[in-house]
Amino acid sequence: MANSQKGKIDMTTGHIMRNIILFAIPIIIGNVLQQLYTTVDALVIGKYCGDTSLAAVGTSSQPVEVLLCVFLGIGTGVSILISQYTGARESRKVVSVCGTSITFIYIIGIPIGILGWFAAPYILEFMKVPQDVWNAALIYTRVVFLGTLGNLGYNMNAGILRGLGDSKASLWFLVVSCVSNIVFDLLFVAGFGMDVAGAALSTSIAMFISWIVSIVYIRKKFPEIQFTFLPRRFSGTMMKDILAIGLPVGLNNSLYSLGHVALQTFNNSQGAIFMAGGAVAGRITGCSNIAITGLSSAATTFSGQNYGAKKYSRIKEGHWRIPLCSGLITLSCGLFFIMIHKPIIRFFSSDEMVLMYASRHVVVMLLSQWFFAIFNCIISIVNGTGKVRYTTIVNILMLWAVRIPSAYIINRYFDGTWVMLCFPISFSFGMFAMIGYYLFSPAWKEVMRMAEKNS
Template identity: 55%
Template sequence: MAEALIKKHSRTKLDMTQGPIMKLVILFALPIIASNVLQQFYTIMDTLIIGNFCGATSIAAIGTSSQPVEVFMCVFMGIGGGVSILVSMHTGSKDDESLRKTVKTSVSFTYITAIPLAVLGIILTPVILRFMNVPDDTWDLAVLYIRIVFVGLLGNMGYNMNAGVLRGLGDSSSTLLFLIISSVTNIVLDLLFVAGFGMDVAGAAIATIIAMYLSWFSSVIYIIRKYPHIEFSFLPKGIDRESLKNILKLGLPLGFNNSLYTVGHILLQTLINLQGSAFMAGASVAGKIMGVSSVAISSFSQAMSTFAGQNFGARDYGRLKKGGRIVPLYSALITMSLGIVMYIFAPQLVGFFTKDGMAIKYALLCVHIQIPFQWCFCVLNTILNLANGIGAVRYSTVVNLLMLWAVRIPSAYLIATFWDGHYVTGGVSISFVFGMLAALLFYRSSHWARICRA
């Protein structure tokens, strides 16, 4: 009976151990690209609504608010990445018993960590924002927005954990459905709360947390109905010690990696905040445009992680080597093409978000500094996810450590101190180039050498 169910539902997921590599990677990546585009469309609409019905100060408040939430999410997201890698390995090796134990443990772990983190986040929000040098004219709005968003942390973490499980199974298409439901709900509620009721950033935050919980509930129902053989549950049913050990072995280095990245973002945002509200708003608008131009980056990176995990689990090292060569190349070309388009049409796009002349000027400056180097970040991210997929998670941690603390933050600080603070995002572009060169050295590492010898 169990085998019949598995066969019945296997058609909704991709077996990346057989068939043309790029065809499978693209099929896996396309729904994620569509999801990312949809997510970017939502953030664009969110910024448009805030910008047109509230103003530049509200945009600045929301723009500086993502980093404090990331502080509390970063380690958990690494744990979720570890779960996804283990699920992909167990899927590749056909080890259903270990798969069920991993999934059961992931559900319990979500509850154990999400609720305390939400409470802690609400309490520490002012401390983090003060550290980030948030201007006085943005302070109250930023504190209010973040505290409301933290109420939705359980929904956010639950959905991201479930999405990781689905990606590990080879199912990247289902998350698109969840995001469609979530994004439409979010946009409708944004219009209702912000444009209709005049609730400013509080309305945007409430719309966001409702959408988060809707995404989580939808993903739970889908997994239970579509993959009954993994015995997924909405409520926690205990923790398997061996599974937790394996999850933490992979997830903690990824979480540490994420925390380094997040702290680096906070320090960079601190330098941005020192330039004033107009520059903060411009950098926030530029971030939306950068997000659209980078939709292929996370999509191909997640595809690479699942591809590597499944083939590593299946011990098909020849196929793994071939994928390690061609996937970074294709993803870089796509990112470069999107970047050219966004660079050309940046003036028109920026004008949709805000009518503030100084914010427009600074947004264009940030776009022109960063977009030409995004393809470097794509190569970097794809290779590091290849390393993560085969369990070499420490390599990506070391690269990110060097990229952020030895290159990005020092170069941004030097630019802001000795040149012009409005060019501070140049530190990001410099770190992209360095990170790509460091990631390419993975192909000369002992981990890759063992794959090549096998």
């Protein structure tokens, strides 16, 4: 039986897949809610503002991620350390990690929000955003950047809770965020006619609300970790440990998002209609991969807690089962959404060319996302042990050596409206590279050797 004290799941005991599923379910439901409120964004904007505004929102989400991802990756480092210290029952170190992370959020979040406001036009210029989309994209990007502190704070706290083994709380934070976002969307966009500025403002306010709620929850449910609203404690030694794991992950995430900005330039070169089609398709493809994040987060916590507890035999038992489960669920969801996607996309636009491009994008992505599910779960298991170097290299190669070059070749020498084929090409590369790590890496063979010794 999983340990359910205070809503926590102890990954070091009990049935592995039962624990994984119990941990993942709240995150999966949370992903559904996230898709719900991004879908509401698209529906409200599409209905009240039109396809140009829809294209602006679709292209503006990527540059925001570039600056945020490196710090969200550091949040992953916090989560991994907490899961390892929780597994090892080192409560003093858990307190130190949490205190250091609170200080880090403020040191980083406020400057990024300000920097993002001024950097936005240069980023959009680099992305070659079309003139008919430019003004709306600039407004959306700037307003979302203003919500950086709330975004970082919420994601950091959600990572802390996952490391502790509590995935249910993040679901309730997302419920609060979704309801807030939908209410403010209807108020600002439909009611006040604020167009994309209203949609961006709704998102930023919702993130701040979720961050505050998460702080209140942690203080009430886990008083032993001495969580505070404002910075009070900071450990330079602990920050070094956090950066040792989180910085490679964060830099990788940032390079990954920067690569997606580069990919967006290929989409932008096809015009606003193609961009709108991609934005619509993203609502469907996002729904189909809802299991990936949940199972990958569960895999990281599972691996981290058992590595900290030195229960290597449990890692061996789960290191194939968890990725294969994620791949099977993702493939099943993908096939289901392929069957029903055509009537769904008509809710977002009535333009036949937008719908044609959206449909093409949906089919290509959903037939290949199960590769990514397996790849991402293996990476999560390896990262949970703190061995992030190889996974960082594979992620960078998958994007910069495979996805972007293949997108360039498709765009330059073939039909650019099929540029999304670069995703299945890179997904398959990443999956086989991580399977190769399992089979041939000396570091992983050592973990398996210790597992044999454990059993």
